[in-house]
Amino acid sequence: xxxxxxxxxxxxxxxxxxxxxxLLAKGDALAARYGVQFQVVAxxxxxxxxxxxxxxxxxxxxLELVRRTGKLEDYASLWPSQALSSGWDSLRTIRxxxxxxxxxxxWTDVQTGQPAIDHVKAAFExxxxxxxxxxxxxxxxxxxxxxLAAAHNVQFRFEGTVMSGTPTIRLGQRVLAGCTISxxxxxxxxxxxxxxxxxxxxxxxxxxxxxxxxxxxxxxDPTADVEGWDAAGKAVTLANVLMxxxxxxxxxxxxxxxxxxxxxxxxxxxxxxxxKLIARVWAEADGDASQRAPGRIVRASVRxxxxxxxxxxxxxxxxxxxxxxxxxLLGDVTLVGPxxxxxxxxYAVLGDLLEIVRNT
Amino acid sequence: xxxxxxxxxxxxxxxxxxxxxxLLAKGDALAARYGVQFQVVAxxxxxxxxxxxxxxxxxxxxLELVRRTGKLEDYASLWPSQALSSGWDSLRTIRxxxxxxxxxxxWTDVQTGQPAIDHVKAAFExxxxxxxxxxxxxxxxxxxxxxLAAAHNVQFRFEGTVMSGTPTIRLGQRVLAGCTISxxxxxxxxxxxxxxxxxxxxxxxxxxxxxxxxxxxxxxDPTADVEGWDAAGKAVTLANVLMxxxxxxxxxxxxxxxxxxxxxxxxxxxxxxxxKLIARVWAEADGDASQRAPGRIVRASVRxxxxxxxxxxxxxxxxxxxxxxxxxLLGDVTLVGPxxxxxxxxYAVLGDLLEIVRNT
Numbered sequence: 003x004x005x006x007x008x009x010x011x012x013x014x015x016x017x018x019x020x021x022x023x024x025l026l027a028k029g030d031a032l033a034a035r036y037g038v039q040f041q042v043v044a045x046x047x048x049x050x051x052x053x054x055x056x057x058x059x060x061x062x063x064x065l066e067l068v069r070r071t072g073k074l075e076d077y078a079s080l081w082p083s084q085a086l087s088s089g090w091d092s093l094r095t096i097r098x099x100x101x102x103x104x105x106x107x108x109w110t111d112v113q114t115g116q117p118a119i120d121h122v123k124a125a126f127e128x129x130x131x132x133x134x135x136x137x138x139x140x141x142x143x144x145x146x147x148x149x150l151a152a153a154h155n156v157q158f159r160f161e162g163t164v165m166s167g168t169p170t171i172r173l174g175q176r177v178l179a180g181c182t183i184s185x186x187x188x189x190x191x192x193x194x195x196x197x198x199x200x201x202x203x204x205x206x207x208x209x210x211x212x213x214x215x216x217x218x219x220x221x222x223d224p225t226a227d228v229e230g231w232d233a234a235g236k237a238v239t240l241a242n243v244l245m246x247x248x249x250x251x252x253x254x255x256x257x258x259x260x261x262x263x264x265x266x267x268x269x270x271x272x273x274x275x276x277x278k279l280i281a282r283v284w285a286e287a288d289g290d291a292s293q294r295a296p297g298r299i300v301r302a303s304v305r306x307x308x309x310x311x312x313x314x315x316x317x318x319x320x321x322x323x324x325x326x327x328x329x330x331l332l333g334d335v336t337l338v339g340p341x342x343x344x345x346x347x348x349y350a351v352l353g354d355l356l357e358i359v360r361n362t
Numbered sequence: 363x364x365x366x367x368x369x370x371x372x373x374x375x376x377x378x379x380x381x382x383x384x385l386l387a388k389g390d391a392l393a394a395r396y397g398v399q400f401q402v403v404a405x406x407x408x409x410x411x412x413x414x415x416x417x418x419x420x421x422x423x424x425l426e427l428v429r430r431t432g433k434l435e436d437y438a439s440l441w442p443s444q445a446l447s448s449g450w451d452s453l454r455t456i457r458x459x460x461x462x463x464x465x466x467x468x469w470t471d472v473q474t475g476q477p478a479i480d481h482v483k484a485a486f487e488x489x490x491x492x493x494x495x496x497x498x499x500x501x502x503x504x505x506x507x508x509x510l511a512a513a514h515n516v517q518f519r520f521e522g523t524v525m526s527g528t529p530t531i532r533l534g535q536r537v538l539a540g541c542t543i544s545x546x547x548x549x550x551x552x553x554x555x556x557x558x559x560x561x562x563x564x565x566x567x568x569x570x571x572x573x574x575x576x577x578x579x580x581x582x583d584p585t586a587d588v589e590g591w592d593a594a595g596k597a598v599t600l601a602n603v604l605m606x607x608x609x610x611x612x613x614x615x616x617x618x619x620x621x622x623x624x625x626x627x628x629x630x631x632x633x634x635x636x637x638k639l640i641a642r643v644w645a646e647a648d649g650d651a652s653q654r655a656p657g658r659i660v661r662a663s664v665r666x667x668x669x670x671x672x673x674x675x676x677x678x679x680x681x682x683x684x685x686x687x688x689x690x691l692l693g694d695v696t697l698v699g700p701x702x703x704x705x706x707x708x709y710a711v712l713g714d715l716l717e718i719v720r721n722t
Contacts, residue, residue, distance in 0.1 A: 028540070032540065177533060177537055178529070179716045180396075180716050317672065317676070332700055334698075336696075337698075339692055339693075340693055345691050346691065353539065353540055356540050357539075
């Protein structure tokens with residue numbers, strides 16, 4: 003017996019298409035194993051248009067439309083029999099569709115977190131869960147959004163905001179339940195880790211950056227990655243979500259890698275060490291670091307750090323990400339996995355959806 | 363508001379005392395954070411005696427008794443006011459106490475899995491959940507026990523059987539839900555990893571083994587560790603629990619490390635490699651490896667393996683354990699953490715208990 007769980011996708015770019023492919027390929031297996039059938043009932047995308055069908059849209063048709071015309075509203079011509087509405091904007095889709103969960107994957111300004119923040123609020127206010135992969139809203143407004151979700155008795159999930167589908171948040175929040183986390187150290191930005199790995203094999207910073215841009219790891223303006231802003235946003239998320247911090251991005255002591263030279267890299271190598279851009283979050287405690295309480299301060303930094311080769315994070319090469327949690331009962335636990343990617347981030351959404359279903 | 367959750371501890375050795383210390387130190391924090399109050403209502407230990415008090419025993423008194431006299435039945439003299447029964451054997455404690463969950467941590471024969479298997483069965487048959495840290499019963503009888511638990515609508519948890527409290531089972535079973543695991547490679551035995559790490563710095567196998575014995579990592583008869591039996595049992599657990607295998611320990615192609623010489627270690631080093639005792643589980647698939655189905659075969663091996671230094675498991679040194687899951691949607695995800703220890707295994711039980719409470 004399977005229960006349907008209805009989804010509205012706000013945005014249908016790379017992540018949304020990855021999710022649709024996963025649901026298409028695995029829908030039957032998920033139904034058999036977890037007893038749930040995910041149904042996409044609505045999509046609203048600024049460029050591709052929007053569709054709503056309360057009984058569910060055909061994922062294969064949607065993916066085919068993106069390949070053919072890029073216009074979702076041609077759906078009716080391929081699949082004419084359904085009760086369809088089209089042209090709804092994102093807020094109407096969120097408020098008026100019959101979705102159980104809103105998957106917020108729209109193009110969002112990382113500085114303001116908009117429009118994703120407004121989308122998530124509208125979801126909660128209309129009694130719907132929200133899953134997010136945009137890191138801005140969580141870095142900027144985690145506490146406010148979490149409280150709004152709790153007030154409306156719905157769930158707020160955002161695994162994809164740190165290390166894509168690698169379950170960094172769920173490991174810290176759920177699987178290490180009962181442990182107190184006193185420190186987190188992570189390689190949270192794949193672009194800079196790729197550049198540093200290239201520099202180890204003798205490439206200059208400028209050449210390694212150009213290579214990263216050529217491979218699509220780095221953007222034309224690489225500032226967000228190389229100056230540590232991206233890692234700082236993720237550090238804030240880990241601090242506030244897993245350690246009950248109250249940090250803003252501006253509170254993170256931040257140094258990027260653009261000042262590192264080949265000579266620095268060689269000097270570390272000669273000393274049996276390796277440079278990594280380490281995001282670090284720690285509690286300066288006079289109390290239990292797992293509790294939000296007066297007197298305990300959570301701080302964060304992002305900076306290039308020389309690690310001995312024996313350190314678990316030193317061996318993490320290329321675009322891979324990793325995160326070490328220092329806990330009271332288990333000591334150090336380290337999770338290593340992908341930090342980006344279409345299917346990987348699509349999976350982040352699926353993992354969150356399965357968690358929502360389990361907790362509903 | 364907190365809900366009580368009552369526990370019967372079958373065995374009160376290292377792990378049980380570790381758990382009692384954790385509950386004593388963290389009881390209030392757990393109540394505040396998770397809304398549950400764990401109460402030890404019964405203990406039955408072959409050597410220390412047994413106690414039952416339906417409203418709960420005082421953990422501080424129990425720990426003090428172990429330090430002072432080693433006899434639990436002196437409890438009444440220290441804490442005379444309670445309604446106490448004593449002298450119940452393990453099966454009576456399991457069947458007749460008012461515990462919600464039985465924590466099976468008795469001394470158990472790893473070859474037969476007894477008496478733990480009978481304890482767990484008795485728990486399920488009397489409608490109680492069971493948490494286990496003995497690896498024998500899960501390696502020998504996972505399927506039978508899991509089916510019995512399901513038939514009685516109770517939970518069966520055993521995080522501590524692989525990598526102690528490091529959440530190897532929960533990561534694969536729950537956090538990677540939705541992914542299909544096609545292969546698992548692990549360093550699952552800390553003793554042999556310690557010996558191999560010592561050999562890298564020039565110690566002979568015999569000297570490194572003697573050192574491991576002196577430090578308490580290896581037993582007087584080290585066969586179970588150095589010949590790979592311990593790792594093979596854990597491989598069977600991972601195969602059957604996470605990949606729906608049907609393996610027995612005898613099915614594991616197994617080679618230990620006792621034949622490795624310093625010359626072998628040096629040869630690997632010269633080639634930029636490192637020996638690790640790798641437990642490997644893989645699906646020879648003609649289907650979805652996450653589904654138990656005819657035609658799909660899960661196999662396992664344990665053998666010393668030369669890894670390039672860049673491999674995520676190559677950098678795992680000393681008594682630390684690690685496990686790499688190869689998945690369809692995330693590629694490789696690696697978890698590194700402690701593989702043994704009093705508090706670490708005590709935490710394995712706590713993590714399982716919190717999971718039981720969440721799923722009740």
